Amino acid sequence: MSRKTDGTVIPGVLRTFLQDRGTVGIACRRSAALKPHVHYLSAWHVADEGRELVCLVQRGFTTGLLENLRDNGRFSATIEQIGPHETYQFKGTCIGSRPAGPGDLECWERARERFAVAVKAVDPRLGLTHEQKRDYIAPPEVAIRMRVDEIFLQTPGPGAGRRLFPAEGE
């Protein structure tokens, strides 16, 4: 699958967030009937000097994904830092996909470690072992290459939903 689109470059401050602080990621595509479908992410990383967000979709969450992306390409991903709830949504277009590879597994290992540490910090009473928390983030099955068109702030509060890039009014 391959599509061409313009898009925006993910700014450095958000690249740092994605690489170091984001602890949970969820993506969404839609069907021809405009029904939204959720795809949990194992991990994510920025590629092509900030022009692409690569979303690693968890095993068990790929049903119907590639068919809909071939049809309409619309894809959105929301990444949150558990604890402070800092959250951003990236909306754009799928420009390609591939099976997850060994490099993606390293990215997944780092992401699920961040997840386990963050969950322990916010709720030490859950009674789960560190390994059980890590295991909640399943390994990646498919990598979706996404050209980002818009980035929105989703941190809960009055500013939630504000478009950051391109800035509102542009």
Next chain:
Amino acid sequence: MLPAEVRPVMENGIPVILATCSRDGVPNVSIVSRVYYIDADQVAVSFQFFNKTIRNVRENPYATIILNDLVKAIRWQLEVEYDHSETDGPVFDEMNLHIEALATATGMSGIFRLRSADIYRVKSVVPIPVS
């Protein structure tokens, strides 16, 4: 429709995923603090700030909700359709009380104002084990 084992998952304090789609086909995925159980066929979501979600379901009612059960390592996927909004009554009052308590505890009283309780009809429920 909603099995009994789903209700405690709604009340476990773990944030919930809510996906919607605009009329012109742009998917949107948000993280919300909680989904409220009404009965076996209906759930409610608070309308405070999530303007895109609110706008989307009013022009295209389809939505998907994911509930997380970390202890049993299961995610519950609910396909739902927005039905109507309530600005008073028992569902609104319970939601308002919960949100006000949460806001007070985090020093944000008055900011997290509940505008309405959005009621969704549950169309399907699927458990997805984390594998």
